[in-house]
Amino acid sequence: MTVRAAWLLPTGQTREDTRVTPVGTVTPTGELTSRGGVLPGGAPFLAAPAGAMTVQIGIGRAVVQGTAAQGPYPVAVDAPELVAIGAGDALDRIDTVIVRVYDGMYDTEGQTVATVELVQGEPMGAPTPPALPPASLPLWDVRVRAGASASTGGVDWASALTDRRRYTVGVGGIIPRGATGDVGAFDGQYRDMNGVLERWDATGAAWRTYRPPTLAAESITSGFLTGTGWSMNTFNARRRAGVVTFSAYLTRTGGNLSDPTNLPDTFVGSLPNGWAPLFAYEAIATDGYGHGTARIEADAQIYLRTWSPGIVLAKDHNMRISATYVQ
Template sequence: MNLRSSWVAETGQTREDTRLNQIGATTPLNPVQVRSGILPGSYDGQYRLSGFWMFGSAAMSATVSEGRALVQGEISQGVYPVALPAAETITFAAGDAQYGRVDLVVAKVYDNLYDSSGRNEAKIEIVQGVPGPTPKAPAVPPRSLALYEVTVVAGASAGNGGINWNTSLKDLRTPVVALGGILPVEGPVLPGAYPGQFQDSGGALQRWDGGAWVPYPSALGGIIPNSAGTLTASYTGQYRDSAGGQLQRWTGSAWAPAVPGPYFNDSLDAGYTTSTTYVTTLVERATNPLTLTFTAPPSKAVLLTFGSRVELSLATGTTGIASTGYMCIRVTQGATLVREVEDELAVKGSKSADPTDGYSVATTQRLSGLTAGATYTLTAHYRSSNTNVKAWFDNCFIRVDPQA
C-alpha cells in the first residue's frame, strides 16, 4: 500500500504516516470545506504541477508518480491529507469488443465510519466506465480526487497494442496551496472563495473580486504591463503600458494617452497680410489657416507656445513708417469662444522707419480653467500695423504642452 493517509485508520497510524501528511494546504472552498487537489511543485522547479502525474508504462498499464494531496469529504467528514511517497503502477482492463469506454483514475479514501466498507485506508484506483457509442467517464466517487480520464478503445488489450498513451489521457489534476497562498492554475478555473484571494493564471496574476477573477493590476489600480496589453480594461481611469512604451488611460471606451501631447503644428511657408485687423489667411501661403486641436488634461491647464519669423516691408514709394507685425491665437471649444485675439497676448515684430532684417519671436502662455477631456481648437491670426506695410510671417508654429 503506497498511498498513505492520516486520521483514517482506527488503529495503526504510524509516525511516518503523520509526518508524510503534514501538508498545511487548505485552499478554501467555503467556510467549512476546502478544495480537493494536489500540492504544486516539481523536482527541478520547471513545472507547476508534477504530483500524481501519470504516464503509460506498458500496453495496458500506467504509472502514477509520487505526490501529496487533499481529499475533501462531506462537510461533516473534514479533509483527508494523502501522500504517495513512491510511484505506483495500475493496470486497466481490456477494452470491450464493440465499444470504447472512459475510465477514471482517482485517489480514493476509504473511511468505514462513513462508507461501511470495513476499510480505513487510501488507494490509487481505476473506476471503470461503461462501454458505449459515446462513452463518458463515470462519476467521481465520494472522498475521491479525480486524477485522469483514460480512453480505452474497443478491443484494446496487451496483445494488440493496448492503450495509445499519447492520445488517451485527459489530465484532471488541480492544485491547492496553503490558506492565503497564490494558487497556480492548472486544469479547470474554479471560482474564488473570498474577495482578495489570488491565483496565477499562467500569464497574469489575478484577484477574486467577489464575482470574477480580475487581472491583478486592474484590481488594485496598478499599471497593466505591456506583456498583458490585450487585457480588457475593468474601469475608467485604469492605466496600462502600451506596446509602444506610452502610458495610456482607459477613458471608458478607448485607451488614450495618459498624459496627452505635446501637440504641435507648423507652417514653413511664408505669407503676408496688410490687414490692420486680425485675419487667418496670409497671402502667398498655400495652406490657410494654421490650426491645432488638443484635448484638455485632468489638470485643466496647458502651456501654449506660439511664434513666427516676422519681416516687414513697406509699399513702394512709402518711407518713414514705423511698422509692426502681430501674431496671436484664438481659442475655441466647438462654437464657443474661449479666448479672443488681442495685441496684449500677441507676439510681434517691429521695425523703425529705417529698414532692418526680420527676426523670430515666440511666447509661452498658460491656459487654465479648461474642461478636462474637452477638445479645443487654436487658430493663428495675423495683422499689420499699417496698410502700407506687408507683415510677412514665416516658420509659424503652435505647440501645446498639458500640465500635470
C-alpha cells in the same frame, strides 16, 4: 506503504506519516469544507505509460475532502503506483485514475486506507468520464478504445490521457492553473490562469482579471536640463501606474537647423532622473512650421533626429517635444 494518509487510521499514524503528508494545507470552500486538490511543486502525480494496458502514477501530495463531517484528508504517494487498465469493450469508454480515501467510520467499504485506483467508465459512442465515489480526487482520464488489449497494441497512450488534476494551496495562496474551471470559494481568492492573475468576485460569481488599485498620479514641472543651443520655457510631466506623459516647450537659441538631406543628431536636453523610458523611444517634435522626431534614450538624453525637409528650425523658434510611454 506507498500511499499514506494522515488522520485516517484510528491508531498507528507515524511521525513520518505526519511529516510527509500535507497537514495544514487548507483552502476553504465552506464553513467546514476545504478545496481538495493536488499540491503544486514539481510534477505531482504525473502519468506515464508503463505497458500496453498499464499506467504509472508518479509521486505527489494531495488533500482529499470527504463530507463536511469527515473533513479533509492529507494524502501522500511516496513511490510510483502502477494502475492496470481493463480490456476494451465493444465501444470506447473513459476510465478515471483517482486518489481515494476509504474511512470505515464514514463508509461501508470495510477498510480504512488511502489508494490510487481506477474507476471504469461506461462504454458508449460518445463516452464521458465516470461518476466518482465520495472522498476521491480525479487525476487522469484514460480513453480506452473499443477492443483494446495487450494483444491488440493496448491503450493508444499518445492520445489517451487527459489531465484532470486540480490544485490546492494554503488559505490565501494563489492556485495554479489546473485542468478544471472551478468556481471560487470566497471573495478575494486568487488564481493564476495561464499567467494572468485573477480574483474571485463572490458578488458577481465570476473570476475577474486582477487590477491593482489605481495609484496616485505624480507630476513635476522642473528637472529638465537643456543642452547647448536651447532654453527652457515650460516642462510638464505626469506619471501614473508606470505610464509617463511629458511635454517640453523649448526655444532654439543656437543656429538654424534644417534637414536638406539628413539632420545630424542634435542634443536637446535630459529628462529628470527616474523619468526616462526603459528603452529608446521616438517622440514627436514641432515648432509650428516643421516637425520631426526626437529620440529619448534610456539614459534620459534627448536628441532631435529628423526634421521636415526644406523647413528651417530657426533661431528663436519655439519647439515642443511630447511623448507618452510605459516605464
